Amino acid sequence: MSSIDQIGWFPGHMAQSIRLMHERLALVDVVLEVVDARLPTISANPLLDELIGDRPRLVLLGREDLADPQFTGKWIAYEQRLGRRALAINGKQQGSVRNALPLLTDLGRGRRTMRAMVVGIPNSGKSTVINGLAKRIAAKAEDKAGVTRSLSWFRVSPTLEIMDTPGILPPKIETAQARWQLALCNALPRERYDAADVVARFIDWAAEHRRSVPDLETFARQRGFLRRGNEIDVHNAAGAYVKDFNVAKFGRITFEAPPAMELTA
Ligand SMILES: Nc1nc2c(ncn2[C@@H]2O[C@H](COP(=O)(O)OP(=O)(O)OP(=O)(O)O)[C@@H](O)[C@H]2O)c(=O)[nH]1
Ligand SMILES: [Mg+2]
Structure with a gap:
């Protein structure tokens, strides 16, 4: 990963x-x-x-x-x-x-x-x-x-x-933002990224853009992704979070605005 x-x-x-x-x-x-x-x-x-x-x-x-x-x-x-x-x-x-x-x-x-x-x-x-x-x-x-x-x-x-034709990605995805957003939107196989890392970036993005989304801990507890000792199962919880994002469970979200338009406008 x-x-x-x-x-x-x-x-x-x-x-x-x-x-x-x-x-x-x-x-x-x-x-x-x-x-x-x-x-x-x-x-x-x-x-x-x-x-x-x-x-x-x-x-x-x-x-x-x-x-x-x-x-x-x-x-x-x-x-x-x-x-x-x-x-x-x-x-x-x-x-x-x-x-x-x-x-x-x-x-x-x-x-x-x-x-x-x-x-x-x-x-x-x-x-x-x-x-x-x-x-x-x-x-x-x-x-x-x-x-x-x-x-x-x-x-x-x-x-x-x-x-x-087969899906084609750029040989190098230039920015960190493009990398986590493409991963979150399912353009890469699940084993090519750390879902917890990607979800953390998304949660930061949501806070910046005043979108209300659950943090991973709350999500994991609500959905029962727990290990022994009441620890959260980060790996599986993050995978489920990505899945939920891709069925708009956290609302319909667009990451990019056309030039001259602010996302928080
Ligand atoms: N919610 C939603 N799902 C879609 C939409 N279009 C496609 N999907 C789903 O996205 C998944 C991927 O669709 P594919 O048509 O296999 O995608 P592809 O571009 O051919 O993928 P590769 O061949 O892997 O490059 C499938 O589960 C589709 O049902 C859409 O507009 N909305
Ligand atoms: Mg295809």
């Missing part, structure tokens, strides 16, 4: 996938970039941005059900100000995902059939988006980082094929 300074994950399959994605992009008309609405910049990988270049792109702000709606609206407006197409989605709701279809058609500029590639950091909901568009379970999706390991095409309609 790694301390905050060492949090990262760039296994061989990611480097290999980037090379393959670069090759396959020649076959692609449109790119669907899935970021996390709770951290839209931190969850947008610069490597992928470079890879996409100026290809037509639709940014999907996934997990909008967990993010603060006020900020999600501001993020969409911000993306639009930059001249980019963006849509907030709840990947778990087919109807929400399928709102992307007219935007994709529009980006395809009248093409009768289209090929798209879905890209993003691990666990952002890429495969789930494919399944929502296809209205069936086509791509394997699971709540842990690193489920999709290879590139594969899925036909989601008679006129649209989408390539699923």
Whole structure:
């Protein structure tokens, strides 16, 4: 388990996938970039941005059900100000995902059939988006980082094929804030970080931003994560805390505001 300074994950399959994605992009008309609405910049990988270049792109702000709606609206407006197409989605709701279809058609500029590639950091909901568009379970999706390991095409309609790709993180996650927030939002496998450390950072962040969240000790006692002698079981309590965060048990929280907007405003 790694301390905050060492949090990262760039296994061989990611480097290999980037090379393959670069090759396959020649076959692609449109790119669907899935970021996390709770951290839209931190969850947008610069490597992928470079890879996409100026290809037509639709940014999907996934997990909008967990993010603060006020900020999600501001993020969409911000993306639009930059001249980019963006849509907030709840990947778990087919109807929400399928709102992307007219935007994709529009980006395809009248093409009768289209090929798209879905890209993003691990666990952002890429495969789930494919399944929502296809209205069936086509791509394997699971709540842990690193489920999709290879590139594969899925036909989601008679006129649209989408390539699923593995989640890609930057080889080095630059700031401590990005590291703990990506870990907390489940972009890294559980064994790549110390959950107690990550939860402690989150609790500090919440205090700074006047959000009321339980401290780990209170949470552990309430949930019965205790060892002999009434000591709290820090490891398991922190793991459960991360899980609860990811179902919005502490409210819908967004960590990043678009430029020129304060989180406590
Ligand atoms: N609450 C919530 N959960 C979501 C959303 N989108 C996806 N999920 C869940 O997130 C988990 C990961 O989804 P996947 O589609 O497997 O993610 P992925 O980006 O393909 O992940 P990798 O292949 O590991 O990179 C699944 O349990 C999904 O049900 C969303 O908008 N809201
Ligand atoms: Mg996947």
